[in-house]
Amino acid sequence: MLTALIGREIRLALRHGADSVAAVLFFLVVSVLFPLAISPSPAVLARLAGGMVWVAALLASLLPLERLFGADYDDGSLDQLLLSGLSPVAVAAGKTAAHWLLTGLPLLVAAGPIAIMLRLDPERVAVLLEGLLPGTLTLSLIGAAGAALVLGARRGAMLLPLLVLPLATPVLIFGTAAVAADHPRAELLLLAALLAAALPLCPLAAGAGLRAAAGS
């Protein structure tokens, strides 16, 4: 049934398209703006590329979060999902997986060519992608938890980045540190540890948020 939920999300996204495509387009456009704003010099870009890709990816993955549960909450579908026989935690986990497949994975695919365009050293491109894999997964988990918790709150759209961005900073710090490091093993392991911590905790928090939103 969890796969049916993820399938439903993907079919919806393919029909509506806008949210997930907008995130990847945002990522591409922001990455193209950096060289225009800073300097097109390869030496300068190469030094900054890792951080630019990470910041752009972090902000892009935030974009579709507000609609992640918001759309279902507004049209009554969230009640139907919660009454489907899945626990709220499973509903949250399914929606999180869909968010990563529709936003995190396309960002990961786009990040390689963008990093090369920004003249990042090819060896470091591999490290960047190795870091982005657990990084985008963790961002989806934290983001979904945040989105569920602000559901039904007034000015939820304003609260959401304030709640999610501080929690996402460790991912950003270790992700960019891995790209800059000569031996990035420790940073990559720390990113994996963050993912291991977020994996059980975030769906629990998101499930509680969904239950609270349905009961209010």
Added chain:
Amino acid sequence: MLRPGEALAVHGPNGAGKSTLLRLLAGLMRPAAGRLLWEGKDALDDPPLHARRLAYLGHQDAVKAGLTGAENLRFAARVSGGSVAQALALMELSALADLPVRLYSAGQKRRLALARVALSKAPLWLLDEPSNGLDTAAAASLGRLIEAQRGQGGMVIAASHLPLALERAGELVLG
């Protein structure tokens, strides 16, 4: 208390608490006091299990404008194991099955939401203003749907601010 085959019509003016009562019975909200019993046991001990015993129609239709009528029911069909084509036929939506729901009228969306209830094989139906926006023919389909559910030993609790044509039904007036 509701026995198999019985129906309960919940009446009351706007804001009397009809929807809140149905959400409580569905397990979407927790009662501040009192208990919800199913066959003598607390129904909210295992909310996912309770959810599988019921089909809920909220005052919103919970349909997605970008999907076709049939696609909208697909997830519910996976959950209940029912047939989408049969449910659409019951609410006379077969001809519209492959049209995106954004082209549906308000009444047709309501019929689609009712078709989702018809898909379910759950013993208890909770219907919040089921006849909202329905024309006379669709209201008659709704009546047949409810009779069929009761005929199979199912139970129906329907809330409405207008009188509902429920035969042999208990009545609860709020407010």
